[in-house]
Structure formats: C-alpha cells, structure tokens
Amino acid sequence: MRQKVARPTIKEVASMAGVSTQTISRVLNERPDVSPETRKRVQEIIKELGYRPSALARSLIRQRSHTLGIVIAGLRYLGPSRVLSGIAAAAEEAGYSLLLQELPQFDENDIEPIFEALLSRHVDGIIWAVPQVGENRAWINHSALELSVPLVYLTMEPQTDISVVAIDNYQGGRIAMSHLLEQGYRNIGHISGPLDWWEARQRMAAWKDSLLDAGLDTSDKFCVEGNWSPVSGALAIEKLFDQYPEVDAIFAGNDQTALGAIHFANQKGLRIPEDLGIVGFDNIAESAFFSPSLTTIDQDQYNIAQLAVEEIIKIIDAEWQGIEQVEPKTILLPPTLIVRQSSLRGKEKEVSLSRA
Amino acid sequence: MRQKVARPTIKEVASMAGVSTQTISRVLNERPDVSPETRKRVQEIIKELGYRPSALARSLIRQRSHTLGIVIAGLRYLGPSRVLSGIAAAAEEAGYSLLLQELPQFDENDIEPIFEALLSRHVDGIIWAVPQVGENRAWINHSALELSVPLVYLTMEPQTDISVVAIDNYQGGRIAMSHLLEQGYRNIGHISGPLDWWEARQRMAAWKDSLLDAGLDTSDKFCVEGNWSPVSGALAIEKLFDQYPEVDAIFAGNDQTALGAIHFANQKGLRIPEDLGIVGFDNIAESAFFSPSLTTIDQDQYNIAQLAVEEIIKIIDAEWQGIEQVEPKTILLPPTLIVRQSSLRGKEKEVSLSRA
DNA sequence: CTGAAAGCGCTAACAC
DNA sequence: GTGTTAGCGCTTTCAG
Numbered sequence: 001m002r003q004k005v006a007r008p009t010i011k012e013v014a015s016m017a018g019v020s021t022q023t024i025s026r027v028l029n030e031r032p033d034v035s036p037e038t039r040k041r042v043q044e045i046i047k048e049l050g051y052r053p054s055a056l057a058r059s060l061i062r063q064r065s066h067t068l069g070i071v072i073a074g075l076r077y078l079g080p081s082r083v084l085s086g087i088a089a090a091a092e093e094a095g096y097s098l099l100l101q102e103l104p105q106f107d108e109n110d111i112e113p114i115f116e117a118l119l120s121r122h123v124d125g126i127i128w129a130v131p132q133v134g135e136n137r138a139w140i141n142h143s144a145l146e147l148s149v150p151l152v153y154l155t156m157e158p159q160t161d162i163s164v165v166a167i168d169n170y171q172g173g174r175i176a177m178s179h180l181l182e183q184g185y186r187n188i189g190h191i192s193g194p195l196d197w198w199e200a201r202q203r204m205a206a207w208k209d210s211l212l213d214a215g216l217d218t219s220d221k222f223c224v225e226g227n228w229s230p231v232s233g234a235l236a237i238e239k240l241f242d243q244y245p246e247v248d249a250i251f252a253g254n255d256q257t258a259l260g261a262i263h264f265a266n267q268k269g270l271r272i273p274e275d276l277g278i279v280g281f282d283n284i285a286e287s288a289f290f291s292p293s294l295t296t297i298d299q300d301q302y303n304i305a306q307l308a309v310e311e312i313i314k315i316i317d318a319e320w321q322g323i324e325q326v327e328p329k330t331i332l333l334p335p336t337l338i339v340r341q342s343s344l345r346g347k348e349k350e351v352s353l354s355r356a
Numbered sequence: 357m358r359q360k361v362a363r364p365t366i367k368e369v370a371s372m373a374g375v376s377t378q379t380i381s382r383v384l385n386e387r388p389d390v391s392p393e394t395r396k397r398v399q400e401i402i403k404e405l406g407y408r409p410s411a412l413a414r415s416l417i418r419q420r421s422h423t424l425g426i427v428i429a430g431l432r433y434l435g436p437s438r439v440l441s442g443i444a445a446a447a448e449e450a451g452y453s454l455l456l457q458e459l460p461q462f463d464e465n466d467i468e469p470i471f472e473a474l475l476s477r478h479v480d481g482i483i484w485a486v487p488q489v490g491e492n493r494a495w496i497n498h499s500a501l502e503l504s505v506p507l508v509y510l511t512m513e514p515q516t517d518i519s520v521v522a523i524d525n526y527q528g529g530r531i532a533m534s535h536l537l538e539q540g541y542r543n544i545g546h547i548s549g550p551l552d553w554w555e556a557r558q559r560m561a562a563w564k565d566s567l568l569d570a571g572l573d574t575s576d577k578f579c580v581e582g583n584w585s586p587v588s589g590a591l592a593i594e595k596l597f598d599q600y601p602e603v604d605a606i607f608a609g610n611d612q613t614a615l616g617a618i619h620f621a622n623q624k625g626l627r628i629p630e631d632l633g634i635v636g637f638d639n640i641a642e643s644a645f646f647s648p649s650l651t652t653i654d655q656d657q658y659n660i661a662q663l664a665v666e667e668i669i670k671i672i673d674a675e676w677q678g679i680e681q682v683e684p685k686t687i688l689l690p691p692t693l694i695v696r697q698s699s700l701r702g703k704e705k706e707v708s709l710s711r712a
Numbered sequence: 713c714t715g716a717a718a719g720c721g722c723t724a725a726c727a728c
Numbered sequence: 729g730t731g732t733t734a735g736c737g738c739t740t741t742c743a744g
Contacts, residue, residue, distance in 0.1 A: 001517050001681055005502045007475065009737060020715050025739060033713055055476040056421070057737035060412055061720045075444065081437035088431065088458035097473055098456040102444035117453055119363065120411035121423070146361045161357050230645035256642065263645045286612065289586035289619045291647050325357055365721060376731050381723055391729055413721035417736045
C-alpha cells in the first residue's frame, strides 16, 4: 500500500536550517550571495528532507511556467501521435512541461474553453497541432490573434501573421508524380484524401500540376475522393477503374488508401507494378510489408514537431527579453521519396526485406 | 500579427465593480451570499473584461489542481496513442487537465525527474501508462510507494499494493488459440513479442497452455521471438519453417508481426488460410486490409484508458474526503476475437470489404 | 552575506 | 451581504 508522503515546503527547510526562507531561495537559485557554509548546510537539509520547490508557486510569482500548451486532434491516428512524440522529446530537452488538450473532432469549433484551460494554467506558449480541416483555421485565427501568449501552428497552411511549421505536401506530391512519370506511367489517377483537408488539396494540386506539366490530360474522371481509410481506397479504385479504364498508375493520398487499392488490385488479379503502379504518402511502418511493398513519400513528423517547439521557445524568450513582437516565420519541410516495389516497372526490383 | 492581450486579474475586476476581491470570488464560485444586484453587476464586468480566474492561483490555495500527470512511452506506436486518446477524452469529460511526460525509452530507469516534474506542478494523481518491460516496474514501484498523490498503473501486471487497469492478454491468447484449434489447425507455432515485455509473456503463456490443454506438443522449436515489427515477423516465420516444417498455423504476437509473416508466406506461394492459418493481436486498422484480411484479437485500449482515469479520480476524491487509503483495485478487461479470412479454413469466407 | 516586508492571484475564516 | 485579514509557496525588493 502506498505510503502518503507530504512534501516539505521552503518554510520547513528554513526553520530546520535556522535561516530565513530567502536564504533557501538563494541556494535553490544558485545565487552567489550565500556563504559557503550556509549553502552547504542548506543543501544537506534539502537532500535530507527530499525537498523540491513548487513549480506552481514559482510560476505564479515569476509569471512564467515553463509549460507549453499543446492542442492536438486525432491521436488515434499515427501522424498526430508521431508529432506529439516529437514535441514531447523537444520539450523535455528544453526543460518544458506539456499541458495537453485533445480536440474531440478535427473541426471542433468551440475552442474558447480549450484555450481557456491552457491559459488559466499560465502556459508560456501554445502549439496548435491540429490539421487544417474545413473552416477550423478561421475559428482559431479569430481567437489566436488576441492571445496573451505566443502561438505556433503545426501542420497548417502558411500564413502571414503567425508562425507555421509544416511538411510541404505539394512538394511531396510533385516528387511522387515525377517518380511515376519517370517509370513510364502515363495514365495516372489520384485517390485524394478528404478535400476539406488542406493537406489533401495540396497533394491533389501537385498531382494535377504534374500532369499538366507533362502535357497530359487531367480530367476530373481521373480523381476520386477518399477519406484516408483503407476501405475508402478500395472503393475509390473500383470507381476509378470504372470511369478511367486505361489507368496504369495511382498516386494515393496516403498509405492506408494505397493499401485499400492494393487489396482491390490483388483481388482483381492485376499485377503491381506491371499493370498498375502505386505510390502512397506517409511512409507508415507497415507500408514496407504490403504485398507488394509500397513506394511512398516519407514525412518526418517527429522532426517538424521539434522545430515547432524550438520556434515557440524562441518567441517566448524573445518576448521575455522585451521584444514586443517577433516576426512570424514559416518553415516548410520537404518530404522524401521512398522507392519500393509497387512502382518499379521493368527495372530491377529491390528485395523488401533487406531495406525495411 | 498577434495582439498581445494581458489577462485581467481579480483585483481589476474588483476595483472596476467597486467591490472587494472577496465578492468577485464569491460570484465566481457561485456562493449564495451575494446580493442579486451585485452578482449581476460583477458578472457583467467579468464578461466585459473577459476575465478568467487563474487556475494556477487556485491550485496553490486549494491544494488541488484538477490536473492529472500522465507518464507514457512509445507514442510512435499505435497502442500508446490510443491509450492517450482515451485518457484525454475521459479527463476532459471529468474536468481535468493533463500534464504529459513521455519516457524516451520503455525501460528508462531515471524516473525521479519524471515524477518530480509532475509533482512540483501539483498534479492530483498520476497515471503510469508505460508497458511493463524488463525491470522497469521495479524502479517505479520503489518510487511510487512513497508518493504524495495517488497512482494508477495502466497496462501492467496486476499487483497487490497499487491499482492496475489492463487488458487480459493471457485471456486474449487463449481466445486466439481456441479459434485456431476449432478451425482444425494442429501444428500451431507462435511468433512472440520481445519476451522482456509482460504482455508478450502473457500471450506466449496462453499459446503454450492452450497446446497443453489440447494434448499437443509444445517444443521450444515451435516458438520464435520477434520484436513486434513486421520485419521481425518475416524473419521469425522463416526460422519457424526451418525448425518446424509441419507448422500449419501461427499465432502472432501482434498484427504487425502477423503482417510480416503474411508477406513471407505470400512470397513463398503458401496459401492462407489453406496451407497456413494466421491470427494476430491488436486489431490495428490496417489488418482488415491485409491480403488476406487478418483474424485478430481486439483490445479496447481507449476503454481501459477511460477506466484508469475514472479509477484515479475516484481515489483522489476519496482521499480528499478524508479516507486515508483506498483499497487498490485490479481491473482486467477481456479482449475479443475478430474473425477474418486468414484463419477461416474450409468455411465460407467473409468478404473483407463488407465488414471493414 | 542575511533578513524583513511585500506580493504573484486567489480563497478561507472571520468580522461588521 | 460585504470587507478585512491572513496565507497557499515561493521570489523580489530593500534594509542592515
């Protein structure tokens, strides 16, 4: 059974050491103006009592909590979790704690209470790591612009007034398409993500622009909207084959959609990559083990999360040093192509095991 | 550009309303002893100023923060993320905020600073949601038993002195094995998770006991240790076929390992489920779309997370009401079997699309 | 070098 | 009903 242990306060340490609380405070904060003997004695008593200062009381008086508010959505998906993991590592590294709020939905519009919960606990800054879906950016922009602490957007469309750190989804789409075109595919269809997502629109735009640049047709029939899920991928490819029978390759909005497409193609007896080339997006761990293994676009979400943390701490420190406004910055990270079997037509195939 | 907006304090509200801060406090806390007119006037001013009380100051004086400390590890994996999502939802529901600490490794042994970061911020309780790996339970037990706040373990071996909420992994393994045996498989191999994980050992024990109960052989050759990853699954099954050529079914430690095994079997031209039956564990979203779709064990991690939150709040409330020690409780949730194609031998196959 | 006084933003206990 | 005093646990003046 747990032994409830009360935490000693600075007062108890002081009376035990026979000095005032300020002296304890001085020792804690490593101020020079304490005699070596007093310092040593106090430190011993601190250790003996297991005393730790209250970060809460400190936050109150210093007006700085060394805590970051994180707003996130969709932790049941892999992407947001990886982002959160990156944030956690970077925050730990920088000596910040994390106050976490998960939105029940991506397009939650009642965000006042979310901010309130964070601000009333005196966070030093807020990272908004919610994908931009529908109009949810509008709501948050409205609230964010009159906020008492700095804010950084993660995974959102670049903007003028607030710092943004994101993956360059458009660039990623271009890379995927270049690869398919290089492999000789010419009838390339697209299974998009839900088009109220900014990321889905970016990837789709890259698909369309790539076809245009290559002098190819870009009829609406060549694109079907999915919802990121494997099942939507399977349904989408079926529809795609209906309305675009010549299709010889697919750029899928994400790996899970691609998986659904592969599943369908396998069942139809289509050979991948000979009859149909497929490229995904995300590079989820499983994608190296699909049958066939999936060529995809890797986005380093862990890394952008760290950049976001660094950025917000930079802003916090700047404002703390009296700089009233820090110039908003936009950081767009390019993703990279991971070539696997699903798109390698007529070339030497890699062995998936050796590079997973 | 963001407009830095200072938050008003209770003092400003008070002087604006021409009353003392005490009266504001009374209105905030909905005390009866305020005249209707005063109350109304104060409320209007609060709204006008956009005043919100500081949860920090409240925590300090009330000795209660309505904040839960969450210690977690492995957010890059799906399981812990789902757990966190469940915790977040339940905490939100109960009006608690979340202070998050992610361990850099599962078997991190320097946990003092982790606890310290949470306790110095006056969390009301701690949920330890780190899988039990190697000796990490020993370290935490040592620290946990003399803690100033309640603690609940999530996903850990039941114990006598502290409350635990977990999935019954052993039971899950038994269900998986019963299913394979019912389908007529008799040479059932196991690809385990890393055996320093408690969950991996539980699932393996279930595999062994099931074979014993069925009067079947349980040679060590029938089991290969993996590390949860698809690649380890592929390597493990190869080894398994080497040392146990008669194998006609595999109970995989998790879905990703099963995916690696499927990948290998497909490449070898083995038919699943005819030549080889496969059952996984976890029911990840992708598993319904493997080729063939994967029979697996579903564990409701979202749900156990909610139970853990409820449990710790119950303990917090109890201690708050003067009950010194609350009897530790163990909640073991049984997982459920999800039947798909990979194990359905000689029976009518479901169509994976229709039930995904 | 060290202590006393004041206060961060709020609330509990007691006056009036 | 409402104000005053005191104090949560700590730090920041400013004396001495």
